Amino acid sequence: MKKIFNLKSLxxxxxxxxxxxxxxxxxxxxxxxxxKVSNPEKLEFTNVHVNWPDFKEPFVRDGIVSKPEGFRQxxxxxxxxxxxxxxxxxxxxxxGSRGLxxxxxxxxxxxxxQNYLVCQYKVVFEGDQAEKxxxxxxxxxxxxDLVQPKG
Numbered sequence: 001m002k003k004i005f006n007l008k009s010l011x012x013x014x015x016x017x018x019x020x021x022x023x024x025x026x027x028x029x030x031x032x033x034x035x036k037v038s039n040p041e042k043l044e045f046t047n048v049h050v051n052w053p054d055f056k057e058p059f060v061r062d063g064i065v066s067k068p069e070g071f072r073q074x075x076x077x078x079x080x081x082x083x084x085x086x087x088x089x090x091x092x093x094x095x096g097s098r099g100l101x102x103x104x105x106x107x108x109x110x111x112x113x114q115n116y117l118v119c120q121y122k123v124v125f126e127g128d129q130a131e132k133x134x135x136x137x138x139x140x141x142x143x144x145d146l147v148q149p150k151g
Contacts, residue, residue: 037141041098045120045139063107063118068147074123080130083123099134100125108146119143
């Protein structure tokens with residue numbers, strides 16, 4: 001009868017299996033599902049990264065502190081210059097699936113705490129040269145809710 005594995009190798013097999021489970025969990029944790037409410041066209045966003053020394057109390061992440069009301073003015077038909085006057089220089093400009101995209105990171109003070117919520121915002125232009133705004137989307141509906149409260 002042929003042995004399939006040795007009992008002495010069982011701890012190594014269990015440890016290897018645990019490592020695979022941990023790696024799978026880490027990948028699942030990093031997955032950011034598309035928010036169907038605030039991003040119906042499924043536009044891509046990059047993750048916000050913060051280095052350990054940048055953590056402070058209250059908890060703050062990357063982004064420009066902004067007031068949500070200002071984003072109500074960004075609408076289809078505006079020029080790139082008008083958007084830049086309102087929002088400033090984008091973090092990133094790249095050609096996307098629906099046109100030229102400008103990416104921003106903003107943070108809003110949460111109404112019930114001294115903590116901030118990082119909100120990723122994307123302005124999409126018609127054509128390749130940022131001619132006119134086609135649309136603007138938030139990565140998460142929580143940010144959209146702060147900008148356009150239901151009521």
